[in-house]
Amino acid sequence: MSAQSNWLRPLALLLALAVIPVVFATGFQLFQLTMVAIYALSVLGKNLVSGYGGQVSLGQGAFFAVGAYTAAVLMDQYDWPYWATLPVAAITSGLVGLMLGLPALRLGGLYLALVTFALAISVPQLLKYKAFEAWTGGVQGIVINKPEPPFDLPLSADQWTYLFTLAVVAVFFFLARNLIDSRIGRSLKAIRDHALAAEAMGIELARYKTLVFGVGALFTGIGGALSAFAVAFVSPDSFSLALSLTLFVGMVIGGAATIQGAVYGAVFIVFAPNVSEAIFKGAPGAVYGIILILFMFFAPGGFASLVRRFGAKYLRRAKPA
Amino acid sequence: MANTGNTTGPLLRVSDVVMRFGGIIALNGVSFDVERGQICGLIGPNGSGKTTMFNCISGIYRHSRGDIVFEGQSLNGVPRHRMAGIGLGRTFQNVALFNTMSVRDNMLVGAHHRGNSGFFANALRLAAARRDEQEAVEGIDELLDLLDLRAVADVPAGGLPFGTRKRIELARALMGRPKLLLLDEPAGGLNHGEVGELGDLFRRVRDHFNLSILLVEHHMALVMSVSEKVVALEFGMKIAEGTPEQVRNEPEVIRAYLGDTADAHAA
Numbered sequence: 239m240s241a242q243s244n245w246l247r248p249l250a251l252l253l254a255l256a257v258i259p260v261v262f263a264t265g266f267q268l269f270q271l272t273m274v275a276i277y278a279l280s281v282l283g284k285n286l287v288s289g290y291g292g293q294v295s296l297g298q299g300a301f302f303a304v305g306a307y308t309a310a311v312l313m314d315q316y317d318w319p320y321w322a323t324l325p326v327a328a329i330t331s332g333l334v335g336l337m338l339g340l341p342a343l344r345l346g347g348l349y350l351a352l353v354t355f356a357l358a359i360s361v362p363q364l365l366k367y368k369a370f371e372a373w374t375g376g377v378q379g380i381v382i383n384k385p386e387p388p389f390d391l392p393l394s395a396d397q398w399t400y401l402f403t404l405a406v407v408a409v410f411f412f413l414a415r416n417l418i419d420s421r422i423g424r425s426l427k428a429i430r431d432h433a434l435a436a437e438a439m440g441i442e443l444a445r446y447k448t449l450v451f452g453v454g455a456l457f458t459g460i461g462g463a464l465s466a467f468a469v470a471f472v473s474p475d476s477f478s479l480a481l482s483l484t485l486f487v488g489m490v491i492g493g494a495a496t497i498q499g500a501v502y503g504a505v506f507i508v509f510a511p512n513v514s515e516a517i518f519k520g521a522p523g524a525v526y527g528i529i530l531i532l533f534m535f536f537a538p539g540g541f542a543s544l545v546r547r548f549g550a551k552y553l554r555r556a557k558p559a
Numbered sequence: 560m561a562n563t564g565n566t567t568g569p570l571l572r573v574s575d576v577v578m579r580f581g582g583i584i585a586l587n588g589v590s591f592d593v594e595r596g597q598i599c600g601l602i603g604p605n606g607s608g609k610t611t612m613f614n615c616i617s618g619i620y621r622h623s624r625g626d627i628v629f630e631g632q633s634l635n636g637v638p639r640h641r642m643a644g645i646g647l648g649r650t651f652q653n654v655a656l657f658n659t660m661s662v663r664d665n666m667l668v669g670a671h672h673r674g675n676s677g678f679f680a681n682a683l684r685l686a687a688a689r690r691d692e693q694e695a696v697e698g699i700d701e702l703l704d705l706l707d708l709r710a711v712a713d714v715p716a717g718g719l720p721f722g723t724r725k726r727i728e729l730a731r732a733l734m735g736r737p738k739l740l741l742l743d744e745p746a747g748g749l750n751h752g753e754v755g756e757l758g759d760l761f762r763r764v765r766d767h768f769n770l771s772i773l774l775v776e777h778h779m780a781l782v783m784s785v786s787e788k789v790v791a792l793e794f795g796m797k798i799a800e801g802t803p804e805q806v807r808n809e810p811e812v813i814r815a816y817l818g819d820t821a822d823a824h825a826a
C-alpha cells in the first residue's frame with residue numbers, strides 16, 4: 239500500500255462523516271451522531287487502559303465526569319469559551335487518571351477493580367457535596383450554552399457542535415493510532431500478555447501502567463468535556479456507575495484492543511437502548527440484555543472481529559481477480 | 560560491536576551466590592565465570608538450581624548472599640527492566656512470548672530498550688519516535704531469515720508450534736543485541752532433527768553477534784558439543800567445572816547423572 243492511499247482513505251471517510259450528516263441529518267440525528275463520536279472517544283480511552291493495557295477499570299465514567307465538570311465550571315464561573323476548556327479538561331482528567339494509576343501498580347486485578355469501582359460511585363456524591371456547590375451547582379448541575387458556529391458560518395448550533403466534536407475526536411483517534419502502532423503500544427500489549435517477559439525486554443512496568451491510566455483518563459475526559467458542550471448541561475446523576483459500565487460494555491461489544499471497535503461500541507451505546515425499546519416496549523432492559531448475550535455468543539471478539547472476519551473473506555475472494 | 564564498560568576480567572562473574580526459598584536452599588554458594596565470547600554450559604539434574612541461577616542473574620529472584628558481577632558492575636539491586644539495557648538477554652524455560660502479538664512485534668519488543676521516546680513523542684510521531692522505530696526494525700529481516708521465521712512474521716505468536724516459538728524467543732532476545740545470552744533449555748520439547756541444528760545455530764549466533772552464551776540444557780550431547788566450558792550443579796552446589804571433556808569424566812558428575820542406576824545395580 240502506498241503512503242498516499244494510507245492517507246487518502248481515512249481522510250475521505252472523515253470528509254464523508256462531516257458532510258453527509260450536516261446535509262441530510264435532522265437536529266436530533268445530529269445530536270445522536272455527536273454522542274456516538276463522544277462515546278467513541280471515551281470508549282477508546284477505556285480501551286487504552288483495559289483493552290491494550292490489560293488493567294481493570296470499573297471507574298472510567300469518573301474521568302468522563304471530571305472532564306465534563308471542568309469544562310462546565312470554567313464556562314459557567316469564569317466565562318471561558320467552550321473550546322478553551324478542552325486543554326484544561328484534558329489535564330485535570332489526565333491527572334486524576336495518573337493519581338489512580340499509582341495504586342494500580344501495586345494492586346492486582348481484583349483490588350484495582352474495587353478501587354476504580356469506589357471512584358465511580360463516589361464521584362456523583364462528591365459532585366453533589368455541599369461544600370463544592372458554589373462551583374458544581376450541587377444536585378441541580380450546571381446549564382451551559384451550546385457552542386455557536388464561529389465566523390458567522392451558516393450552520394446551526396447542532397451542525398457546528400457535531401463538526402467540532404467530530405474534528406476533536408478524529409484528532410484523538412489519530413493520536414491513539416500512532417500510539418498503538420509504536421513502541422509504546424507494543425509495550426502495553428507486551429505487559430498485558432506477559433509482564434515478566436516484558437520486563438526482561440527492558441520495559442519499566444510501573445511507568446507504563448501509570449502513564450496509560452493517565453492517557454486513557456485524558457481521552458475519556460475529553461469525551462466528557464465534549465458531552466458537556468453537546469448536552470449543554472452537566473449533573474451528578476449523568477455520571478453514575480451506569481456510565482462506567484456503559485463504557486465497559488461499549489468496549490467489549492465493539493472489540494477490546496481494537497481502535498475501530500471503539501466506534502462500533504459507541505454506536506451500540508447510543509442506539510441499542512432505542513432498538514431494545516422498539517423491539518419490546520414492556521422490558522427494554524431485558525431485550526438489551528439478550529442482545530448483549532447474543533453478541534457475546536456470536537462475536538466473542540466484539541464487532542470488530544466480525545468485521546475483520548468478513549473483511550478477510552471478501553478480500554480473499556477479491557484478490558485472485 | 561563495541562563492548563563498553565570494563566573490558567578486562569570475565570564478562571560475568573558469579574561468586575558465592577546463595578538463594579533460599581523458605582527452607583529450601585536452591586543455590587548454596589555457587590561461583591563461576593563466563594568469559595567474553597564463550598559458550599558456557601550449565602548442567603545438572605532436575606531441581607539442581609539452574610533456572611534459579613538464571614533468575615538470580617536477571618534479577619527475577621534476589622539472592623541472599625554473594626555477588627553477580629557483569630562487566631565489572633554488580634547486578635545486585637539493579638532493577639529487572641535495566642538488565643536488557645546492560646546487555647543481558649534471555650529466553651525462558653517455559654517459553655514466555657507475547658501471544659496475541661505478531662512474531663515481528665514480539666521481536667520489536669525485544670528492541671525496546673534501544674529506544675527512549677515516550678507517549679507524547681510517539682502519539683505525535685515526533686522525530687525521536689520515528690528514529691526509534693527505524694532503529695528498532697534494523698536487522699529484523701536478517702534475524703527473520705537466520706531463524707527461519709519470515710513465513711510467520713505477521714502471524715500471532717500464540718498459535719505457532721513449540722519449536723517455532725522457541726526460535727521466536729531467541730530472535731526476540733537477539734533483537735536486544737545482548738552481550739550475554741541466557742538460554743534456558745532451548746532444546747526442551749524439540750524433536751531430534753531440530754536439536755541437531757541447534758549447536759550449529761548457537762555458534763553462528765555467537766560469532767555473528769559477538770556475544771557470550773550461558774546455556775542451561777538437559778541434552779548432554781548438545782551441551783558437550785557446543786560449550787567451551789561446562790559448569791555442573793547438584794542440589795544447588797557446583798560439583799564440577801571445566802572443559803566438556805573434564806566435566807564428563809568427573810566422578811561427581813557421573814554419580815549425579817548415573818547415581819540412581821548405579822545404586823540400583825549395587826542393591
Ligand SMILES: Nc1ncnc2c1ncn2[C@@H]1O[C@H](COP(=O)(O)OP(=O)(O)O)[C@@H](O)[C@H]1O
Nearest residue numbers: 580583585603604605606607608609610611612
Ligand atoms: N519460586 C520458587 N519457590 C520455591 N521454590 C523454588 C522456586 N523456584 C525454584 N525453587 C526450588 O529450587 C530448586 C531448584 O529449582 P530450579 O532452579 O528450577 O531447578 P532446575 O532449573 O535446575 O531444574 C528446586 O528445589 C525448586 O523446587
Ligand SMILES: [Mg+2]
Nearest residue numbers: 609610611652
Ligand atoms: Mg529449570
